[in-house]
Structure formats: C-alpha cells, structure tokens
Amino acid sequence: MKRITSLLLVAIFGGLITLGGYKLLFEKGNTTYAWEEEMPVFQTSNKPVSSAGAGIDAVDFTTAAENTVNAVVHVKNLTISKAAPSFFDFFYGSEARQVPQVGTGSGVIISPDGYIVTNNHVIDKSTELRVTLNNNKTYDAELIGTDPNSDIALIKIQADRPLPYLAFGDSDNTKVGEWVLAVGNPFNLTSTVTAGIVSAKARALGRSDQSFIQTDAAVNPGNSGGALVNTNGDLIGINTAITSQTGSYVGYSFAVPSNIAKKVVEDILEYGNVQKGMLGISAPSVNTPYAIENGIDEIEGVYIENVEEESGAEDAGLEEGDVIKQIDDIKIRRFADLTGYISTKRPGDEVQVTVDRNGERLEFPVTLKERQSLIVPVMGLSVKNLTEKDKKLYKVNKGVKITGVPEIYRRDGLELVDNVILEVDGEPIDDIQDARIEFSKISRRGKTVITLLNKDGERERLIFQ
Known part of the structure; x- marks a missing residue:
C-alpha cells in the first residue's frame, strides 16, 4: 500500500512539472500592466553623450604643451642684502657684510622682440636679472616696470633672433x-x-x-x-x-x-605706470557681524555701503543700499568679481552697471575715474584727495583728508579722522600719490613728524616714535 502511495505522489509531481514547462515554453501569456494616464512622468536629460567617453583621454594636451614650453623661461634674481652684524663688527666698528642671495622663478615671453611678463615678487629688489630660455641660452634682462598690487612685472631681453612667444587670451x-x-x-x-x-x-x-x-x-x-x-x-x-x-x-x-x-x-x-580706473564705492566684508546681522552675507552681488564723493558712481546716480548684479556682460556674485573686472579698465572708460534697488533692476552708465583714496604704507591710515567742498571748508588747495585709522591709534585716543595731512617730515603733501611716496619712506624705528589741519583751521604737529 505504501509503495502504491509513493508511486502516485511521484506521478502527480511529474505531471505538474511537465505542465508547468509546457506553459512556460510554448504558450503565449496575456500580461496586463496597470497604467494611470494622469500619473506624472519624469524624464532624465536626453543630451547626446560624447562617443569619446568622459575620461581625460578625450582631451589633447600635446599641441598646447608644444606651443607653450619654448615661450616659458627661467628667471634668476640676484639681490644683495646685509648680513646681521657680529660681535667683532661691533667691537672693531666694521661695516655689515653684503651677502648675495639668489631667487628663481619663471616668466612668459609675450613678444618676438623679447618682452617677458613675470611676477613682481620674482624680481623684487633685484640687482641683476638673468633669463634662461628653454634651449638653455642665457641673457641679461632689463626691468621695464612693475605693479606690486597685481604682482605683475615686465622685463626684456635682447635676443639675436625672433623668439617664440604666447599671445594673451581672454x-x-x-x-x-x-x-x-x-x-x-x-x-x-x-x-x-x-x-x-x-x-x-x-x-x-x-x-x-x-x-x-x-x-x-x-x-x-x-x-x-x-x-x-x-x-x-x-x-x-x-x-x-x-x-x-x-x-x-x-x-x-x-x-x-x-x-x-x-x-x-x-x-x-x-x-610707465598702471592706470587704475575706480568705480567709487565701498562694500562691507560679508563675514563681519554687521553683514551677518543685516543679511548682507546672503546677498548674491555687491552691496554698496558707501558712495565716494565726486566719484563716477556718485555722478551716475548709484546709491547706498544698491546691490550690483552685473557690469557690462560680467555677472557679479561677489566683491572679487567686481574688482577683477574693474582692474582691466582705465580712468575714462565707461561701464554699464546693473543694480538691484529695492527689487527693481536698474542700469547706469558709469565713467571710471582715477583713484581718489588709498591706505598709506607703514602707518595704515586711509586718506583721500580733497574735494572742492573740502578745500573750501579747510581753506587749503593741497593735502589729503584722513578717512580712517587703524585700531592702534584709536586705542591711544587720537582723533585723526577728518583731519587734513599737510606735511610728512617736512615734505608737502599735495595728493594721495605724494602721501603714498612720503609715508613709504617712514622707518618703523625712526621719528616721524606729521603736520595736520583740523576743521577749525588749527595746525597740529604729531610726533610718532
């Protein structure tokens, strides 16, 4: 009886397997998919994919490298500095020894007649400059000019044949x-x-x-x-x-x-020097407590905190509280966008400035002017050229007005803001360029005498040690 039952079960399982195989392999099924016509459909980007793939192999660097290596040079800067005096120098009254120092850097030939652009810090304080080409030929170089603010310098060599060079791109x-x-x-x-x-x-x-x-x-x-x-x-x-x-x-x-x-x-x-066009606005630093409290740190653009007197911005009608969004075709998201573009312009150039004023988008043509203010070397005072209004108020035609002072002077109780600097160590100050030159001569270890004029017409002499 048990044997018959076992044979029956085997037969049943065999039949089920045979039927399932037939259904799977030979019969066409009718499958129905549920689809709701109003169901939202999201499509991914259908942009064509490059057949070359997305790897670095898709970019060819060889032509650019071949055109560049021969236009890049080695720059050697020889400077002479004084060594620290030794005990014997003091004892015998000897002069400090002069020690030669060598600095190196690179440069880019930008014309076939040998003009080379490099960094200011590469050639700074040089007494001798030498340039070695990629073919190992070496030439003496002449310093043509420099701009420490942008860290750019121009030097030149006299070659006996036209040199390979690179043209500036945009x-x-x-x-x-x-x-x-x-x-x-x-x-x-x-x-x-x-x-x-x-x-x-x-x-x-x-x-x-x-x-x-x-x-x-x-x-x-x-x-x-x-x-x-x-x-x-x-x-x-x-x-x-x-x-x-x-x-x-x-x-x-x-x-x-x-x-x-x-x-x-x-x-x-x-x-012979750098002509820098100025817009004439100032903007707060976005990471200051003032900026954070007033939401300026979240603004995309440059918030105008102040418009300088007699500047291109004031003449054009820009106002405090405006947010600069664009200059010409350049979108402005941060202060460096603004300064980077303005650095390519000269006084007299006109730019189209687009601002957001209380939610309204306005455009102003602004003519850039020469720099009217700067921070003087060594002491760090912020000064500006006198306006016609200032000249009438102080009854002078020359000098520079102090607009800001470092914290160290404020702690000492010196009320220097709005005073006019007339002289530095006996040298007259006509404008901010004179101020830059004379303050740069100040020694941190020496005595400096500054002649000031206040609004009451009183002259003061301050001595800084």
Missing part, C-alpha cells in the same frame, strides 16, 4: 571645470608641464582686492611667473601663488587672469 571666457596647463620652471628644471582644471574664478586671497583664477594644476616653487594656458594654447593667466604650510603644492594654486596682466603690461609700456 580670461573672462574661462569656465570652471575647463582643462588647463601650468607651465614653469620648478626646482630649476627646464619648462615643465602639469595639467588640471579651473577650480574657481574671481578668488580673493586674504585682504587683497586682487582676483585670481584657482586651479588644481600642480604648481611648486619656481613656477611663479609661469604660464597658465587652456587646451588651445591661449595664455589665460600668470601663475603667482600657492597656499601651503610647507611651501609646496597641496592641491590648488592661483594665477593672475590674463586680462589683468595684459592691461598692466600695456599701461607700463604706454604710461
């Missing part, structure tokens, strides 16, 4: 994520090429109002003054700095945009 067209090459002479090698992408534009460093291109192309000591080029070989920047506790590359570096470098070079050649 750095405003550079895009974040774009491939770039950094070419320079790190570690005293011949021209060396590294690759990376543009990590950010209009990057500000510290308290500088300069605007930099940030990249992740490897830059090391000796790269300063070298070329930053795109894959077409266009010169879009001059490598200038790295931020590193060790002094070596740690993941990102910075370059002066080519539009700024080009304008500095052209000014040096045409005027």
Whole structure:
C-alpha cells in the first residue's frame, strides 16, 4: 500500500512539472500592466553623450604643451642684502657684510622682440636679472616696470633672433571645470608641464582686492611667473601663488587672469605706470557681524555701503543700499568679481552697471575715474584727495583728508579722522600719490613728524616714535 502511495505522489509531481514547462515554453501569456494616464512622468536629460567617453583621454594636451614650453623661461634674481652684524663688527666698528642671495622663478615671453611678463615678487629688489630660455641660452634682462598690487612685472631681453612667444587670451571666457596647463620652471628644471582644471574664478586671497583664477594644476616653487594656458594654447593667466604650510603644492594654486596682466603690461609700456580706473564705492566684508546681522552675507552681488564723493558712481546716480548684479556682460556674485573686472579698465572708460534697488533692476552708465583714496604704507591710515567742498571748508588747495585709522591709534585716543595731512617730515603733501611716496619712506624705528589741519583751521604737529 505504501509503495502504491509513493508511486502516485511521484506521478502527480511529474505531471505538474511537465505542465508547468509546457506553459512556460510554448504558450503565449496575456500580461496586463496597470497604467494611470494622469500619473506624472519624469524624464532624465536626453543630451547626446560624447562617443569619446568622459575620461581625460578625450582631451589633447600635446599641441598646447608644444606651443607653450619654448615661450616659458627661467628667471634668476640676484639681490644683495646685509648680513646681521657680529660681535667683532661691533667691537672693531666694521661695516655689515653684503651677502648675495639668489631667487628663481619663471616668466612668459609675450613678444618676438623679447618682452617677458613675470611676477613682481620674482624680481623684487633685484640687482641683476638673468633669463634662461628653454634651449638653455642665457641673457641679461632689463626691468621695464612693475605693479606690486597685481604682482605683475615686465622685463626684456635682447635676443639675436625672433623668439617664440604666447599671445594673451581672454580670461573672462574661462569656465570652471575647463582643462588647463601650468607651465614653469620648478626646482630649476627646464619648462615643465602639469595639467588640471579651473577650480574657481574671481578668488580673493586674504585682504587683497586682487582676483585670481584657482586651479588644481600642480604648481611648486619656481613656477611663479609661469604660464597658465587652456587646451588651445591661449595664455589665460600668470601663475603667482600657492597656499601651503610647507611651501609646496597641496592641491590648488592661483594665477593672475590674463586680462589683468595684459592691461598692466600695456599701461607700463604706454604710461610707465598702471592706470587704475575706480568705480567709487565701498562694500562691507560679508563675514563681519554687521553683514551677518543685516543679511548682507546672503546677498548674491555687491552691496554698496558707501558712495565716494565726486566719484563716477556718485555722478551716475548709484546709491547706498544698491546691490550690483552685473557690469557690462560680467555677472557679479561677489566683491572679487567686481574688482577683477574693474582692474582691466582705465580712468575714462565707461561701464554699464546693473543694480538691484529695492527689487527693481536698474542700469547706469558709469565713467571710471582715477583713484581718489588709498591706505598709506607703514602707518595704515586711509586718506583721500580733497574735494572742492573740502578745500573750501579747510581753506587749503593741497593735502589729503584722513578717512580712517587703524585700531592702534584709536586705542591711544587720537582723533585723526577728518583731519587734513599737510606735511610728512617736512615734505608737502599735495595728493594721495605724494602721501603714498612720503609715508613709504617712514622707518618703523625712526621719528616721524606729521603736520595736520583740523576743521577749525588749527595746525597740529604729531610726533610718532
């Protein structure tokens, strides 16, 4: 009986397996899908995908590298400094010994007749400059001009034949994520090429109002003054700095945009100095308690905190509280966007400034003017040229007005704001350029005498030790 039952179960299971196989392999099923016509449908991007793939192999660096390496040079700077006096120098009255020091950097040939752009800090305080080309030929170089503010300098060599050179590209067209090459002479090698992408534009460093291109192309000591080029070989920047506790590359570096470098070079050649057009506004730092309390830190654009008297901004009708959104075709998201673009302009140039005023978008044509204010060296006082109103109030035609003082002087109880500086160590001060020159001569260890004039017409002499 048990045997019959077992055979029956085996037969039943065999039949089920046979029937299931037939249904699966030979019969066409009628499958119904539930679909609600009003159900929302979300489509992903249907942009065409590059057939070359998304890897680095899709970018060709060879042409840009070949066109760049021979236009990048090695710059050697010889300076003479005085060694610290020894015990014997004091005892025998000997003069301090002069010690030669050698600094190195890179440069970019920008014309076939030997003009080379480099960094100011590469050639600063040089007594002798030598340039070595990529073919190892060496030439003496002449300093043509320099602009410490942008860290750009122009030097020249006399070659016996036309030299390979790079033309300035348009750095405003550079895009974040774009491939770039950094070419320079790190570690005293011949021209060396590294690759990376543009990590950010209009990057500000510290308290500088300069605007930099940030990249992740490897830059090391000796790269300063070298070329930053795109894959077409266009010169879009001059490598200038790295931020590193060790002094070596740690993941990102910075370059002066080519539009700024080009304008500095052209000014040096045409005027002998840099012509800087000023908009005439000031903006609060976005990370201050004042900015955070008033929501300025969350604004996309540049908040106008103050409009300078007799400036292009005042003449055009810009007002305190306006938010600058755009200048010409350049979108303004932060202060470095603004300063970076204005740095490419000269006094007399006109720009179209678009602002947000209480929710209304307005456009103003602004004619840039010469700088009317600055912070003087050594003492750090903020001064400005006298306006016609100031000249009538103080009954003078020359001098500079103090508009701000460092905290150290405020702690000492000195009321210097709104006083007019007439002389520094007996030298008359006509305008801010005179103030810059005379204050730069001040020794931190010496005595300085400043002659001031207050609103009451009283003259004061302050002695700073």
